[in-house]
Amino acid sequence: MPETITTTAGPEPKPWISAIHAYVPGRSTGADGQRLIKLSANENPLGTSPAALAARAQAPALYPDPDSTALREAIGAAHGIDPARVVMGTGSDELLNLIAQGYAGPGDEVIYVRYGFSVYDIAARRCGATPVVAPHADYGTDVDALLALVSERTRVVFVANPNNPTGSYLPGGEIARLHAGLPSDVVLVIDQAYAEYVAPQDADGALALSAAHDNVLVTRTFSKIFGLAGERIGWATGAPGLIGTLNRIRGPFNVSATGQAMALAALGDTAFVEASRVHNRDERARFVTRLEALGNHGLRPLPSQANFVLVLFEGALSAEAAFEGLADRGYIVRWLPSQGLPHALRITIGAAHDMDAIADALAEMADAAK
Numbered sequence: 300m301p302e303t304i305t306t307t308a309g310p311e312p313k314p315w316i317s318a319i320h321a322y323v324p325g326r327s328t329g330a331d332g333q334r335l336i337k338l339s340a341n342e343n344p345l346g347t348s349p350a351a352l353a354a355r356a357q358a359p360a361l362y363p364d365p366d367s368t369a370l371r372e373a374i375g376a377a378h379g380i381d382p383a384r385v386v387m388g389t390g391s392d393e394l395l396n397l398i399a400q401g402y403a404g405p406g407d408e409v410i411y412v413r414y415g416f417s418v419y420d421i422a423a424r425r426c427g428a429t430p431v432v433a434p435h436a437d438y439g440t441d442v443d444a445l446l447a448l449v450s451e452r453t454r455v456v457f458v459a460n461p462n463n464p465t466g467s468y469l470p471g472g473e474i475a476r477l478h479a480g481l482p483s484d485v486v487l488v489i490d491q492a493y494a495e496y497v498a499p500q501d502a503d504g505a506l507a508l509s510a511a512h513d514n515v516l517v518t519r520t521f522s523k524i525f526g527l528a529g530e531r532i533g534w535a536t537g538a539p540g541l542i543g544t545l546n547r548i549r550g551p552f553n554v555s556a557t558g559q560a561m562a563l564a565a566l567g568d569t570a571f572v573e574a575s576r577v578h579n580r581d582e583r584a585r586f587v588t589r590l591e592a593l594g595n596h597g598l599r600p601l602p603s604q605a606n607f608v609l610v611l612f613e614g615a616l617s618a619e620a621a622f623e624g625l626a627d628r629g630y631i632v633r634w635l636p637s638q639g640l641p642h643a644l645r646i647t648i649g650a651a652h653d654m655d656a657i658a659d660a661l662a663e664m665a666d667a668a669k
């Protein structure tokens with residue numbers, strides 16, 4: 300008979316790993332398991348480019364190209380970047396984690412803003428670095444607040460532009476000012492997961508900054524406008540030293556063969572990307588106008604340059620009640636108490652009729668809550 304074990308059994312994780320709150324994904328099914336319309340993960344309501352879907356079949360017995368050569372060349376050609384300055388990741392998530400791991404460790408600091416992307420906290424903690432959180436400016440990124448926290452221990456600064464979950468956006472001048480204020484040995488990461496949703500004339504200039512300086516990385520993803528979230532493909536660009544670091548520590552076969560082929564085709568389907576951008580721009584504007592009409596009920600949509608809107612509930616109708624009411628009507632959106640936003644819902648821009656139904660439901664619930 301084995302003796303009863305009284306001491307705590309089993310291996311102990313590192314204390315900085317135990318301190319991590321695991322990423323909380325959005326729900327996608329209702330209480331009784333029925334499928335809901337999912338507007339909680341910023342996926343593309345138009346789906347995936349038909350060209351990308353057609354590119355799917357590959358030889359699954361063979362390992363993928365470890366260097367994603369054709370895909371990096373196509374990205375280089377599309378953006379005017381030397382492909383040697385591009386590294387692919389298993390989603391941009393992997394790259395954000397590798398950047399923290401490559402440049403920060405115990406005793407070092409990683410800075411990001413309050414209500415920044417939740418992965419930055421995990422990325423900082425899992426390499427043992429100390430997360431340093433800058434105050435927000437009405438839910439937006441405050442460059443001066445970020446710069447005020449830079450110390451000799453700062454190794455990495457993460458900024459999502461547009462930011463998730465707030466949708467806020469820093470113009471190019473502010474991004475340049477942030478970079479100019481950082482020491483040259485601090486890595487500035489500009490996470491452009493939603494860059495393709497921004498009108499071309501409003502681009503933030505981050506790619507040019509990463510081409511001109513040795514301490515700037517830009518990350519991009521195929522998960523959002525390209526409609527390939529399920530395939531897990533992201534990329535980063537920056538100086539050869541930075542890219543070399545990421546290549547040293549990434550998984551050698553970190554992007555699947557199917558993923559590489561689909562991303563290559565998706566990149567070429569500029570009509571699909573443009574249709575997605577225009578749909579989002581128009582439906583977002585229409586949805587925000589409808590929500591602004593509910594301002595007297597305390598609903599406040601924050602200005603967004605992304606494919607979602609963060610709605611604050613500052614009146615009688617709470618975000619939690621609105622979340623439950625929308626779920627009852629078949630819509631799953633993102634309620635964010637785990638990110639310090641119990642008074643907010645992040646709603647992905649979906650099909651026109653779904654946005655109308657959500658706006659109708661919110662109006663009805665806000666009236667009833669008075």
Ligand SMILES: *Cc1c(COP(=O)(O)O)cnc(C)c1O
Pocket residue numbers: 341389390391392393416459462463490492519520521522523528531532533
């Ligand atoms: C969705 C998102 C990503 C990344 O997604 P991947 O699917 O891992 O490429 C990165 N940053 C932000 C701000 C996001 O919202």
